[in-house]
Amino acid sequence: MTTNDAAVSLSHLTKTYKGVTAVEDLSVDIRAGRVTGLLGRNGAGKTTTLRMLLGLATPTAGTATVLGKPYAELPHAAHRVGVSMDGMGGTPGATVRGELRIWCTVLGLPATRADEVMEITGIADAATRPVKGCSTGMRQRLALAAALLADPEVLILDEPANGLDPDGIRWLRDTLRSLAGEGRTVVVSSHQLAELEQTVDDVVIMQRSLRYAGTLDDLTGHGAVRLEDRFFELVDPAATAPATRTPATAAPAAARTPERITSRA
Numbered sequence: 623m624t625t626n627d628a629a630v631s632l633s634h635l636t637k638t639y640k641g642v643t644a645v646e647d648l649s650v651d652i653r654a655g656r657v658t659g660l661l662g663r664n665g666a667g668k669t670t671t672l673r674m675l676l677g678l679a680t681p682t683a684g685t686a687t688v689l690g691k692p693y694a695e696l697p698h699a700a701h702r703v704g705v706s707m708d709g710m711g712g713t714p715g716a717t718v719r720g721e722l723r724i725w726c727t728v729l730g731l732p733a734t735r736a737d738e739v740m741e742i743t744g745i746a747d748a749a750t751r752p753v754k755g756c757s758t759g760m761r762q763r764l765a766l767a768a769a770l771l772a773d774p775e776v777l778i779l780d781e782p783a784n785g786l787d788p789d790g791i792r793w794l795r796d797t798l799r800s801l802a803g804e805g806r807t808v809v810v811s812s813h814q815l816a817e818l819e820q821t822v823d824d825v826v827i828m829q830r831s832l833r834y835a836g837t838l839d840d841l842t843g844h845g846a847v848r849l850e851d852r853f854f855e856l857v858d859p860a861a862t863a864p865a866t867r868t869p870a871t872a873a874p875a876a877a878r879t880p881e882r883i884t885s886r887a
């Protein structure tokens with residue numbers, strides 16, 4: 623792919639907190655119109671990467687752009703990029719519908735849009751429920767509903783599968799697939815590999831630095847190898863390499879970066 627196809631582009635992105643490097647020299651382009659999983663263990667730097675992409679954290683080095691611009695410089699960014707991240711708050715005492723209507727006001731959208739996204743995300747029956755009385759799964763649906771309000775081209779979802787029951791996981795999978803089917807770019811961070819394996823087109827695996835960027839099919843040999851096995855080979859090659867393996871053949875990571883989703887030196 624050429625970088626022109628990229629909805630999200632990270633170039634040498636690095637973040638250091640008081641001597642601790644959370645993200646190191648991350649360069650990757652994420653293709654438009656696909657579901658891309660940003661995968662890594664706890665503490666791998668996924669949230670920090672997304673926060674830098676959204677202008678919520680300042681990179682120590684490197685750049686991050688969405689739809690060709692740094693988020694802060696993107697015209698109509700709040701309409702074009704839908705975001706679901708922990709810590710985005712909520713209004714004390716608000717109901718599900720009330721919360722979404724507040725966001726409608728902030729975004730300059732008609733209040734009726736709140737009901738539309740509640741339908742899309744299956745929470746219409748909970749419209750009058752206080753947000754603080756909602757289950758984790760319901761809150762995840764509400765967060766996605768809020769992200770969808772402005773009908774964005776790009777969705778950035780940090781750990782949207784956390785707390786979902788099997789029905790919720792299936793719903794999320796179908797929803798993300800259908801959003802990408804409509805031409806949207808979906809970037810979803812997770813450490814829940816089994817769930818993601820059935821959802822994503824492309825995979826970015828990071829463990830502070832980039833370990834893999836490419837299609838899921840290329841990574842798993844079209845399902846011949848489980849994502850989980852490939853994941854551990856990439857993030858922890860020493861633990862998974864057979865004793866007879868030479869360092870050269872064990873070296874995985876950015877060397878295996880098919881052209882359709884690219885990591886860039």
Ligand SMILES: Nc1ncnc2c1ncn2[C@@H]1O[C@H](COP(=O)(O)OP(=O)(O)OP(=O)(O)O)[C@@H](O)[C@H]1O
Pocket residue numbers: 639642643644662663664665666667668669670671813
């Ligand atoms: N504001 C901060 N100040 C100091 N260190 C931070 C800060 N934010 C993140 N870190 C550290 O940066 C590293 C990466 O954290 P990050 O939250 O980005 O990882 P993650 O992959 O999203 O993990 P998880 O799956 O647990 O959410 C961790 O070591 C974390 O402790």
